[in-house]
Amino acid sequence: MNLPEVQPVLYKRFLKILDHQALFHAYLFDGLFGSFDFAIWLSQSQFCLEPQGCAPCGQCRNCQLIATQSFADVRVIEPIGQAIKVEQIREMLSEMNQTGIEGQKRVFIIKSVETLSQGAANALLKFIEEPKMDTYLFFITNQIKQVLPTIRSRTQVFHFEKNEDYLCEKLKQQDILPTRAELLARITDDLTLASHLNESSWFKLGAPLVKQWVDDLSNGKPEVFADVAAQLVAVFDDKDKQKIALKIVAFYLENKMMVTKNGLSLGSFFKIEEMFASNVSFQNCLEYLVLQSLWR
Numbered sequence: 001m002n003l004p005e006v007q008p009v010l011y012k013r014f015l016k017i018l019d020h021q022a023l024f025h026a027y028l029f030d031g032l033f034g035s036f037d038f039a040i041w042l043s044q045s046q047f048c049l050e051p052q053g054c055a056p057c058g059q060c061r062n063c064q065l066i067a068t069q070s071f072a073d074v075r076v077i078e079p080i081g082q083a084i085k086v087e088q089i090r091e092m093l094s095e096m097n098q099t100g101i102e103g104q105k106r107v108f109i110i111k112s113v114e115t116l117s118q119g120a121a122n123a124l125l126k127f128i129e130e131p132k133m134d135t136y137l138f139f140i141t142n143q144i145k146q147v148l149p150t151i152r153s154r155t156q157v158f159h160f161e162k163n164e165d166y167l168c169e170k171l172k173q174q175d176i177l178p179t180r181a182e183l184l185a186r187i188t189d190d191l192t193l194a195s196h197l198n199e200s201s202w203f204k205l206g207a208p209l210v211k212q213w214v215d216d217l218s219n220g221k222p223e224v225f226a227d228v229a230a231q232l233v234a235v236f237d238d239k240d241k242q243k244i245a246l247k248i249v250a251f252y253l254e255n256k257m258m259v260t261k262n263g264l265s266l267g268s269f270f271k272i273e274e275m276f277a278s279n280v281s282f283q284n285c286l287e288y289l290v291l292q293s294l295w296r
Contacts, residue, residue, distance in 0.1 A: 003041060003192065006034040006163055013158075014038065018045050018054040025131035027114070030144040031160030032189035033167075036111065036161075039138035040066060043074045043107040046136070047050040059179045064100070072101040075108050079115045096127060096135055097221040105134040113139040114146035114289070123149045128154045140190070162189055183207065185246035197244070206235040207248055217293055224293075228286045243284040246273065249286075268292040 004011045011071055016024055023042065029035035044056035044063045056063050065071040075095065092108055110116075116124075128137070128151070139155060159231050168185035171173050171194055172178060184194040197203050209231050216224045236245040253269055271292075274283040 001034055001037045001235075003037060005032060006166060007038065007160060009163070010034075010038065010158060010160065014042065016044075023136060025135065025139040026128050026155040028139045028141065028144070028147065028152060028155040029160055030141055030157060031162065032140070032142045033160050033162040035140050035158075035160040039109045039140060043071075043109070043140065045103050046107060047071065047073065047102060062086060073103065073106050074076045075106075077108060077110045079112050083115045083117055084110065084112070084120050085122060086117060086119040089116075093123060093127065093185065096132055100134075105136070105137045106132075107138070109138045109140065111140045113151060114141045114143045116148060116151070118148070120149055120284065125154070127149060158253070164293070167191060167194065171198075180207075181250065183251055186251045187244060202235055202241060205245070206232070206241070206245065209235060210245060210248040211252050214249060214256070220255055222225045223292045225287060228283055228290065232286060233283050236282065242276070246276060246285070249289075 023046075023116065028041075029039065033036050041056065041058075044066050045051070045054070047062040047066065048056035049060040050057045058067070062071060069076050069205065074091065077084065077092060080088065082230070094107060096108075123138075125134075126207050137155075139147070140149060143155075144152070155244055164185045168181045170191050171181035171184055174195060175196055176184070180198065183197055184198055188194040189199060213224060213232060216227070236242045250273075268289055272280075272289050274284050275288065276282065
């Protein structure tokens with residue numbers, strides 16, 4: 001990802017921070033469009049063997065190892081299952097107290113920080129409040145409201161707005177049809193993920209089914225209730241796929257500016273997003289949307 005193109009304003013700001021050697025010990029990156037790449041880039045800046053001014057070269061041994069998450073002093077921590085466990089944070093804190101293998105500095109990148117349990121967050125507080133010299137934390141989230149206040153209030157927050165036009169254009173350059181590129185640019189935050197999704201057999205089958213289902217829903221066809229279980233649940237058969245499915249539904253609803261003759265609006269969709277986040281089943285969420293359409 002070309003950071004100056006993807007997030008030009010943030011790129012300039014961080015260049016200035018690096019130039020003044022003023023990197024803070026704990027950042028919270030809100031949004032997924034380029035945030036992880038920025039965390040990697042800033043990590044590279046601390047270990048680069050051939051820096052270009054204050055920026056990392058991206059080509060030396062250290063930069064290459066960091067880019068592939070193979071560098072001993074840069075750790076990436078992700079949820080195990082649905083949450084980041086206390087044990088993961090305790091292991092990380094133990095590493096913080098050890099001397100770096102490649103040098104004195106250590107960097108830890110924590111993805112999906114909103115999944116930190118209260119116990120895991122409490123274990124981190126001592127470091128955030130009393131930072132260890134030459135140790136840096138980058139927290140990444142796309143759900144900042146769900147990040148614990150104790151984390152939000154003790155970190156420097158940067159917002160990563162998605163550059164949808166940039167992503168869509170890059171997808172078109174891969175010979176993806178414009179309509180599909182627009183969909184992928186809306187429902188993903190990363191070029192690699194969008195390309196992978198476009199090649200997935202379940203997505204190729206499921207995206208047209210969702211479009212047809214939304215069309216039928218907008219036209220008040222009664223069979224849409226049965227189609228939820230007969231088609232959509234069968235294709236989108238796990239939580240991650242179902243999250244994608246709901247994003248596809250939102251895309252087609254928005255494209256239709258959907259206030260149908262049945263009175264269904266995007267407000268009903270926002271309700272099922274809340275329901276899904278509260279562990280209401282995918283099938284029940286979509287059936288609720290159908291019932292809202294039929295009742296109005």
